[in-house]
Amino acid sequence: MKKIITVIISVFLIFGLVGCGNSKEASKNQDKKTIVVGATPVPHAEILEKIKPILEKKGYKLEIKIFNDYVIPNTALNDGELDANFFQHIPYLNKFNSEKGTKLDYTVKVHLEPMGLYSNKIKKIDQFKNNVSIAIPKDPTNGSRALRLLENEGLIKLKKGELVTKFDIIENKLNLKIQELDAPQLPRALNDVDAAVINTNYALQANLNPTKDAIAIESKDSPYANILVVKKENKDKSYIKVLSEALNSKEIKEFIKEKYKGSIIPAF
Secondary structure, rough: OOOHHHHHHHHHHHHHHHHHHHHHHHHHHOOOOEEEEOOOOHHHHHOOOHHHHHHHHHHOEEEEEEEEOOOOHHHHOOOOOOOOOEEEEEHHHHHHHHHHOOOOEEEEEEEEOOOOEEOOOOOHHHOOOOOOOEEEEOOHHHHHHHHHHHHHOOOOOOOOOOOOOOHHHOOOOOOOEEEEOOHHHHHHHHHOOOEEEOHHHHHHOOOHHHHHHHHHOOOOHHHHHHHEEEEEOOOOOHHHHHHHHHHHHHHHHHHHHHHHOOOOOEOO
């Protein structure tokens, strides 16, 4: 009987220790103190650098991992290598989730990067002539966004729809040659094409200012605000809430306004 009682007590102790361990692990995951965020260099990493002091005051450390493409930051987040990422807008996130079967979600909108049309050869829209070559981003959402910008400037006409491609052009009087390239390559392509529609983060890296250097620029009421993205099950965790609040703070709003002079604007 004593042996049986001893065994029972041992089992309870083991399960109690396991439960305690699981509780500690759950608490650790709920409120981890080092937050790892993936971001493209400009302006996302720059903005993240500015929230480090805000997070430190609340007991958190921020680790920023730099990426130069639009796919790996999402796969790394989905695989648990990141706690969050900051580089994309809502239409791109929705498209990625649909195609990859991921369950990523966003917490806050941070800023808008108006997409611009740039050229080393052409200064004004009315200078576009027959057979001009224009490079646009290769990914579906930014490619669609670029084509809408060209349409708004009267260079082409497109079918209706949320996402369009160059095959949805229904009027192209100038016979414009639309080339699709990976977004990071677009600034370098300006020497090889007549013009290019470039995302602001890559334009800034190439010392191109949308408000000064772009022939045409996206409207400020564009729906393509950049967002903080996390795994859906982590949205309500304490460290994500603190991170989201820091990115939507008064300090960051003022930083965006002063640093980027209208080339990037707050979305909160």
